[in-house]
Amino acid sequence: MTIAAVPACEGLRDGPKGTVTEIVDGDTLLLDTGLVVRLMGIQSPKLALGRDGFDDWPKGNEARAALIALTYKKPVLLRYGGEQIDRHGRALAQVYALSGEQPVWVQQKMLEQGMARVYSFPDNRACLPDLFAAEGRARAGGLGIWSDSYYRVRRADRPADLAQLLGHYELVEGRVFQAEKLGGQVFLNFGRYFKEDFTAVIDARALRLFADLGADPLKLGGALVRVRGWIDERDGPRLAITHPEQIEVLAVP
DSSP: OOGGGSOOOSOOEEEEEEEEEEEEETTEEEETTSOEEEETEEEOOOOOTTOTTOOOOTTHHHHHHHHHHHHTTOEEEEEESSOOBOTTSOEEEEEEEOSSSSOEEHHHHHHHTTSOEEEOBTTBOTTHHHHHHHHHHHHHHTOGGGGSGGGOOEETTOHHHHHTTTTOEEEEEEEOSEEEEETTEEEEESSSOTTTSOEEEEOHHHHHHHHHTTOOGGGGTTOEEEEEEEEEESSSEEEEEOSGGGEEEEEOO
16 A cells, blocks of 8 residues: 555655554554654644643543544554654654554644644644645534634734733734844734734744745735734733744735
8 A cells, every 4th residue: 555545645654553552642642563643733632641830632532532533542643744743752754544444644634623723833834725725625524623612713913912912822813013033033914013012923934835835924914814922921912923834815905
Protein backbone atom coordinates (compact mmCIF):
# COMPACT_ATOMS: atom_id res chain seq x y z
CA MET A 1 0.00 0.00 0.00
CA THR A 2 1.40 3.40 -0.94
CA ILE A 3 0.58 6.81 0.37
CA ALA A 4 0.32 8.07 -3.21
CA ALA A 5 -3.21 6.65 -3.27
CA VAL A 6 -4.29 9.36 -0.84
CA PRO A 7 -5.34 12.81 -2.14
CA ALA A 8 -3.23 14.75 0.34
CA CYS A 9 -0.48 17.33 0.39
CA GLU A 10 2.69 16.68 -1.55
CA GLY A 11 6.35 16.88 -0.64
CA LEU A 12 6.26 14.90 2.59
CA ARG A 13 9.07 12.52 3.53
CA ASP A 14 8.22 8.97 4.54
CA GLY A 15 9.08 8.12 8.11
CA PRO A 16 8.67 4.97 10.20
CA LYS A 17 5.66 2.72 10.54
CA GLY A 18 4.24 1.29 13.74
CA THR A 19 1.06 0.17 15.45
CA VAL A 20 -0.76 2.54 17.76
CA THR A 21 -0.82 1.23 21.34
CA GLU A 22 -2.06 4.24 23.30
CA ILE A 23 -3.88 7.53 22.73
CA VAL A 24 -2.77 10.26 25.13
CA ASP A 25 -5.15 12.96 23.92
CA GLY A 26 -6.63 14.19 20.66
CA ASP A 27 -3.28 14.97 19.04
CA THR A 28 -0.75 12.66 20.73
CA LEU A 29 -0.33 8.90 20.40
CA LEU A 30 2.18 6.14 21.16
CA LEU A 31 3.47 3.42 18.85
CA ASP A 32 4.58 -0.11 19.63
CA THR A 33 8.10 0.99 18.71
CA GLY A 34 8.12 3.25 21.78
CA LEU A 35 7.82 6.40 19.69
CA VAL A 36 5.59 9.19 20.98
CA VAL A 37 3.97 11.04 18.08
CA ARG A 38 2.62 14.60 18.12
CA LEU A 39 0.22 15.07 15.21
CA MET A 40 1.51 18.08 13.31
CA GLY A 41 -0.78 20.72 11.87
CA ILE A 42 -3.58 20.39 14.43
CA GLN A 43 -4.40 21.21 18.01
CA SER A 44 -7.09 19.17 19.70
CA PRO A 45 -8.73 20.16 23.00
CA LYS A 46 -6.23 19.60 25.76
CA LEU A 47 -6.65 17.23 28.70
CA ALA A 48 -5.23 17.95 32.14
CA LEU A 49 -3.66 14.47 32.39
CA GLY A 50 -3.01 14.96 36.07
CA ARG A 51 -1.18 18.27 35.75
CA ASP A 52 -1.67 20.63 38.68
CA GLY A 53 -3.51 23.83 37.86
CA PHE A 54 -4.64 22.60 34.46
CA ASP A 55 -8.25 21.82 33.54
CA ASP A 56 -9.59 19.74 30.69
CA TRP A 57 -10.69 21.85 27.74
CA PRO A 58 -14.27 21.32 26.55
CA LYS A 59 -14.63 18.26 24.29
CA GLY A 60 -11.16 16.98 25.17
CA ASN A 61 -12.46 13.47 25.88
CA GLU A 62 -14.50 13.49 22.67
CA ALA A 63 -11.39 14.41 20.68
CA ARG A 64 -9.40 11.61 22.30
CA ALA A 65 -12.23 9.18 21.48
CA ALA A 66 -12.18 10.34 17.86
CA LEU A 67 -8.45 9.66 17.60
CA ILE A 68 -8.95 6.25 19.22
CA ALA A 69 -11.54 5.37 16.56
CA LEU A 70 -9.18 6.44 13.78
CA THR A 71 -5.93 4.86 14.97
CA TYR A 72 -6.03 2.61 18.05
CA LYS A 73 -4.41 -0.80 17.44
CA LYS A 74 -4.01 0.11 13.77
CA PRO A 75 -0.80 0.30 11.75
CA VAL A 76 0.18 3.83 10.80
CA LEU A 77 2.76 5.55 8.62
CA LEU A 78 4.46 8.74 9.73
CA ARG A 79 5.35 11.37 7.15
CA TYR A 80 7.41 14.48 7.81
CA GLY A 81 7.07 17.98 6.38
CA GLY A 82 9.36 19.94 8.68
CA GLU A 83 11.28 19.34 11.88
CA GLN A 84 10.98 15.66 12.76
CA ILE A 85 11.63 15.59 16.53
CA ASP A 86 10.83 18.14 19.24
CA ARG A 87 12.77 18.86 22.43
CA HIS A 88 10.72 16.24 24.27
CA GLY A 89 11.77 13.54 21.81
CA ARG A 90 8.34 13.29 20.19
CA ALA A 91 8.02 12.61 16.48
CA LEU A 92 6.36 15.55 14.66
CA ALA A 93 4.49 13.97 11.79
CA GLN A 94 1.50 13.74 9.56
CA VAL A 95 -0.08 10.38 10.39
CA TYR A 96 -1.75 7.94 8.00
CA ALA A 97 -3.78 4.97 9.23
CA LEU A 98 -3.12 1.94 7.04
CA SER A 99 -5.73 -0.63 8.08
CA GLY A 100 -8.29 -0.01 5.31
CA GLU A 101 -8.20 -0.28 1.54
CA GLN A 102 -6.65 3.17 1.36
CA PRO A 103 -4.62 5.11 3.91
CA VAL A 104 -6.56 7.62 5.99
CA TRP A 105 -4.96 11.00 6.69
CA VAL A 106 -5.64 11.29 10.40
CA GLN A 107 -5.17 15.05 10.80
CA GLN A 108 -7.57 15.78 7.97
CA LYS A 109 -10.20 13.49 9.48
CA MET A 110 -9.85 15.03 12.94
CA LEU A 111 -10.39 18.47 11.46
CA GLU A 112 -13.33 17.35 9.31
CA GLN A 113 -15.04 15.97 12.41
CA GLY A 114 -14.50 19.24 14.25
CA MET A 115 -12.21 17.57 16.75
CA ALA A 116 -9.26 19.93 16.22
CA ARG A 117 -8.13 23.32 14.96
CA VAL A 118 -5.27 24.03 12.57
CA TYR A 119 -2.12 24.75 14.56
CA SER A 120 1.26 25.25 12.92
CA PHE A 121 4.83 26.29 13.68
CA PRO A 122 7.48 28.23 11.76
CA ASP A 123 9.44 25.00 11.23
CA ASN A 124 6.37 22.84 10.45
CA ARG A 125 4.13 24.42 7.83
CA ALA A 126 3.39 21.50 5.47
CA CYS A 127 -0.13 20.61 4.31
CA LEU A 128 -1.76 23.74 5.67
CA PRO A 129 -4.00 24.60 2.69
CA ASP A 130 -5.65 21.16 2.89
CA LEU A 131 -5.90 21.36 6.66
CA PHE A 132 -7.44 24.85 6.58
CA ALA A 133 -10.03 23.59 4.10
CA ALA A 134 -10.95 20.67 6.37
CA GLU A 135 -11.25 22.96 9.39
CA GLY A 136 -13.38 25.39 7.43
CA ARG A 137 -15.87 22.70 6.45
CA ALA A 138 -16.33 21.61 10.05
CA ARG A 139 -16.56 25.18 11.33
CA ALA A 140 -19.21 26.06 8.74
CA GLY A 141 -21.18 22.98 9.78
CA GLY A 142 -20.88 23.66 13.50
CA LEU A 143 -19.33 20.25 14.08
CA GLY A 144 -17.48 19.10 17.18
CA ILE A 145 -15.67 21.93 18.95
CA TRP A 146 -17.35 24.49 16.71
CA SER A 147 -20.65 23.85 18.52
CA ASP A 148 -19.06 25.03 21.79
CA SER A 149 -18.69 28.75 22.54
CA TYR A 150 -15.26 28.09 24.09
CA TYR A 151 -13.86 27.74 20.55
CA ARG A 152 -15.87 30.38 18.71
CA VAL A 153 -14.03 32.79 16.44
CA ARG A 154 -13.48 36.00 18.39
CA ARG A 155 -14.05 39.57 17.19
CA ALA A 156 -11.03 41.83 16.90
CA ASP A 157 -13.17 44.90 17.62
CA ARG A 158 -13.92 43.65 21.14
CA PRO A 159 -10.57 44.06 22.90
CA ALA A 160 -12.12 43.89 26.36
CA ASP A 161 -13.35 40.37 25.58
CA LEU A 162 -9.93 39.36 24.25
CA ALA A 163 -8.26 40.76 27.37
CA GLN A 164 -10.13 38.09 29.34
CA LEU A 165 -8.48 35.35 27.24
CA LEU A 166 -4.81 35.86 28.07
CA GLY A 167 -2.93 32.59 27.63
CA HIS A 168 -5.63 31.14 25.37
CA TYR A 169 -5.15 29.97 21.79
CA GLU A 170 -7.76 31.81 19.74
CA LEU A 171 -8.99 32.55 16.23
CA VAL A 172 -9.72 36.27 15.86
CA GLU A 173 -11.39 37.99 12.90
CA GLY A 174 -11.49 41.65 12.04
CA ARG A 175 -10.51 44.42 9.67
CA VAL A 176 -6.98 45.79 9.95
CA PHE A 177 -7.25 49.48 10.74
CA GLN A 178 -3.55 50.15 10.13
CA ALA A 179 -0.41 48.16 9.25
CA GLU A 180 2.81 49.83 10.29
CA LYS A 181 6.47 48.88 10.74
CA LEU A 182 8.27 49.97 13.90
CA GLY A 183 11.66 48.78 15.13
CA GLY A 184 11.89 45.78 12.83
CA GLN A 185 8.37 44.55 13.60
CA VAL A 186 5.09 44.98 11.77
CA PHE A 187 2.02 45.84 13.82
CA LEU A 188 -1.44 45.06 12.50
CA ASN A 189 -3.64 47.38 14.52
CA PHE A 190 -7.33 46.52 14.62
CA GLY A 191 -8.35 49.86 16.12
CA ARG A 192 -7.16 53.45 16.27
CA TYR A 193 -6.13 53.27 19.96
CA PHE A 194 -3.07 51.04 19.90
CA LYS A 195 -2.65 51.04 23.69
CA GLU A 196 -6.12 49.53 24.14
CA ASP A 197 -7.17 47.80 20.92
CA PHE A 198 -6.23 44.36 19.66
CA THR A 199 -2.95 44.05 17.72
CA ALA A 200 -1.22 41.26 15.81
CA VAL A 201 2.56 41.62 15.99
CA ILE A 202 4.82 40.15 13.29
CA ASP A 203 8.42 39.75 14.45
CA ALA A 204 11.56 40.15 12.36
CA ARG A 205 12.09 36.42 11.84
CA ALA A 206 8.53 36.04 10.66
CA LEU A 207 8.95 38.94 8.26
CA ARG A 208 11.70 36.97 6.51
CA LEU A 209 9.23 34.13 5.97
CA PHE A 210 6.73 36.59 4.51
CA ALA A 211 9.45 37.88 2.18
CA ASP A 212 10.26 34.33 1.07
CA LEU A 213 6.64 34.03 -0.07
CA GLY A 214 6.68 37.41 -1.77
CA ALA A 215 4.08 38.66 0.71
CA ASP A 216 4.09 42.11 2.30
CA PRO A 217 2.05 42.37 5.52
CA LEU A 218 2.22 46.17 5.28
CA LYS A 219 -0.32 45.86 2.47
CA LEU A 220 -2.89 44.37 4.85
CA GLY A 221 -4.22 47.75 5.95
CA GLY A 222 -7.98 47.69 5.41
CA ALA A 223 -8.06 43.92 4.81
CA LEU A 224 -10.48 41.62 6.59
CA VAL A 225 -8.38 38.86 8.14
CA ARG A 226 -8.51 35.92 10.51
CA VAL A 227 -5.48 35.47 12.75
CA ARG A 228 -4.75 32.60 15.11
CA GLY A 229 -2.38 32.21 18.01
CA TRP A 230 -1.91 32.70 21.74
CA ILE A 231 -3.34 35.85 23.30
CA ASP A 232 -1.04 37.92 25.49
CA GLU A 233 -1.07 41.53 26.63
CA ARG A 234 1.10 44.56 26.05
CA ASP A 235 -0.62 47.88 25.43
CA GLY A 236 -3.87 45.96 25.05
CA PRO A 237 -4.48 42.36 23.97
CA ARG A 238 -2.24 41.10 21.22
CA LEU A 239 -1.23 37.99 19.32
CA ALA A 240 2.27 37.10 18.10
CA ILE A 241 2.64 36.14 14.44
CA THR A 242 5.66 33.86 13.92
CA HIS A 243 4.87 32.67 10.38
CA PRO A 244 2.60 33.79 7.52
CA GLU A 245 0.05 30.99 7.78
CA GLN A 246 -1.26 32.43 11.03
CA ILE A 247 -2.99 35.09 8.92
CA GLU A 248 -5.84 34.21 6.58
CA VAL A 249 -6.92 37.05 4.30
CA LEU A 250 -10.70 36.92 3.99
CA ALA A 251 -11.26 40.10 1.93
CA VAL A 252 -9.11 42.92 0.61
CA PRO A 253 -10.22 46.57 0.48
